[in-house]
Amino acid sequence: MSSIGVVGAGYVGLTTAACLAHLGHDVVCGDLDAEKVRRLTKGESPILEEGLDDLIVEGLRSGRLRFVVGATAASTGAEFVFLCVATPQGADGRADLGAIDAAAREVAPVLIPGAVVVNKSTVPVGSTERVDRVLREGGAVADVGVASNPEFLREGTAVRDFLHPSRVVVGAEDAAVGVRVSELYRGVHAPVLVTDPASAEMVKYASNAFLATKISFVNAIANLCEAVNADVREVVLGMGYDPRIGFEFLHPGPGWGGSCFPKDTAALLNTADDADYDFALLRGAITSNQAQRERMVAKVRDACSGTLAGARVAVWGLTFKANTDDLRDSPAVAIATSLVEAGATVRAYDPAAGEAAGEIAGLEIAADPYDACADADALVVLTEWDQFRWLDFERVAASMRRAEVVDTRNLLDPAAMRRLGFGYRGVGR
Numbered sequence: 162m163s164s165i166g167v168v169g170a171g172y173v174g175l176t177t178a179a180c181l182a183h184l185g186h187d188v189v190c191g192d193l194d195a196e197k198v199r200r201l202t203k204g205e206s207p208i209l210e211e212g213l214d215d216l217i218v219e220g221l222r223s224g225r226l227r228f229v230v231g232a233t234a235a236s237t238g239a240e241f242v243f244l245c246v247a248t249p250q251g252a253d254g255r256a257d258l259g260a261i262d263a264a265a266r267e268v269a270p271v272l273i274p275g276a277v278v279v280n281k282s283t284v285p286v287g288s289t290e291r292v293d294r295v296l297r298e299g300g301a302v303a304d305v306g307v308a309s310n311p312e313f314l315r316e317g318t319a320v321r322d323f324l325h326p327s328r329v330v331v332g333a334e335d336a337a338v339g340v341r342v343s344e345l346y347r348g349v350h351a352p353v354l355v356t357d358p359a360s361a362e363m364v365k366y367a368s369n370a371f372l373a374t375k376i377s378f379v380n381a382i383a384n385l386c387e388a389v390n391a392d393v394r395e396v397v398l399g400m401g402y403d404p405r406i407g408f409e410f411l412h413p414g415p416g417w418g419g420s421c422f423p424k425d426t427a428a429l430l431n432t433a434d435d436a437d438y439d440f441a442l443l444r445g446a447i448t449s450n451q452a453q454r455e456r457m458v459a460k461v462r463d464a465c466s467g468t469l470a471g472a473r474v475a476v477w478g479l480t481f482k483a484n485t486d487d488l489r490d491s492p493a494v495a496i497a498t499s500l501v502e503a504g505a506t507v508r509a510y511d512p513a514a515g516e517a518a519g520e521i522a523g524l525e526i527a528a529d530p531y532d533a534c535a536d537a538d539a540l541v542v543l544t545e546w547d548q549f550r551w552l553d554f555e556r557v558a559a560s561m562r563r564a565e566v567v568d569t570r571n572l573l574d575p576a577a578m579r580r581l582g583f584g585y586r587g588v589g590r
């Protein structure tokens with residue numbers, strides 16, 4: 162078993178730290194945020210992730226998981242150091258590697274001979290070399306290795322995805338370093354690909370761009386279904402049985418979002434531009450995704466008799482998908498904000514967004530889904546929280562000024578809603 166430092170206690174870092182401790186490694190996880198570290202030390206997870214709290218408590222009790230403030234304290238004496246810091250979209254559309262550089266500079270002086278720095282953040286091709294350079298400039302000892310080990314977990318199922326991944330990908334110039342990193346996953350049953358750094362880095366972007374394109378594609382099919390009076394739910398069922406297509410990521414909706422797809426597709430497009438490659442297909446997927454959000458706003462406008470100015474709109478769901486508390490680049494937030502900008506009064510309920518929801522400009526926050534609907538001209542379902550299926554819709558209809566629903570997630574049963582007197586608008590049906 163190895164001693165591991167994890168830099169960053171966000172969605173990826175915290176999951177990585179807790180799961181590696183669960184696999185038997187000695188893990189020290191460091192974050193800049195002292196308040197986060199204080200809570201973690203008491204066994205409280207700062208994020209909503211199924212199973213994560215239990216693993217944190219298990220790690221703390223066994224002594225295999227500790228939390229400290231800062232990258233240096235996490236990495237001192239570690240055989241492996243995982244960089245799990247954010248790589249947001251910069252003003253120019255490229256991935257902002259400022260946090261990666263800063264973390265590498267911090268850990269450089271405390272690395273022991275033979276240590277391996279593993280980049281788990283999503284970073285463009287060339288970043289493994291870049292980390293290597295920053296480490297050398299920062300005074301790292303000579304025989305420190307660097308590897309790329311992109312992470313494929315999904316928020317909401319992060320622990321399960323980490324412990325039961327579809328694959329483990331490691332990229333390193335020195336194959337022996339790559340193999341050492343892959344061996345940390347002993348106990349995890351998944352295909353392992355040890356490759357060069359550029360290919361490993363590209364796997365992550367190619368995977369996210371493919372998934373985003375798949376959603377953009379099915380949204381386009383849904384829009385076409387509306388025009389020709391087909392039901393996209395039936396179409397997707399008929400497509401998904403083809404094993405070459407599959408059912409996953411074939412759900413039409415308000416467009417993709419979240420903390421990864423928008424920034425990763427933008428970064429890949431920049432990589433293509435830098436390489437003088439016209440990635441028109443990806444550009445199209447991004448443009449049509451933006452149009453999909455606008456299309457949802459238009460549906461709400463229709464439901465409000467053609468004008469949003471002065472309308473009252475109830476919103477159910479703000480997180481970018483169900484079972485997470487993450488609001489970053491959420492299509493739900495973008496659409497709710499567009500409704501406010503168009504002059505609507507928007508009253509929103511989300512079961513997990515917490516205090517962060519209150520910071521979204523112009524939104525009224527409701528205590529529960531019924532409260533959101535009081536006197537509303539239309540209800541918009543923006544996140545596919547399961548609990549929204551099982552509400553008392555007679556009560557919902559009675560509390561609204563006009564019983565109109567825009568179901569951007571195709572979560573509700575149109576026939577049942579219409580029987581209750583709702584005007585129903587879904588996506589692609």
Ligand SMILES: NC(=O)c1ccc[n+]([C@@H]2O[C@H](COP(=O)([O-])OP(=O)(O)OC[C@H]3O[C@@H](n4cnc5c(N)ncnc54)[C@H](O)[C@@H]3O)[C@@H](O)[C@H]2O)c1
Nearest residue numbers: 169170171172173192193232246247248264282283312316
């Ligand atoms: N969130 C996901 O679903 C997901 C999935 C796969 C990959 N990724 C990638 O993983 C990376 C991290 O994403 P995230 O969602 O976990 O980000 P996050 O913002 O949730 O977490 C980053 C954490 O790093 C800390 N941090 C930043 N600089 C630090 C430093 N110098 N020392 C110590 N701590 C530091 C921050 O305080 C924060 O807690 C990104 O590159 C992202 O693209 C994310």
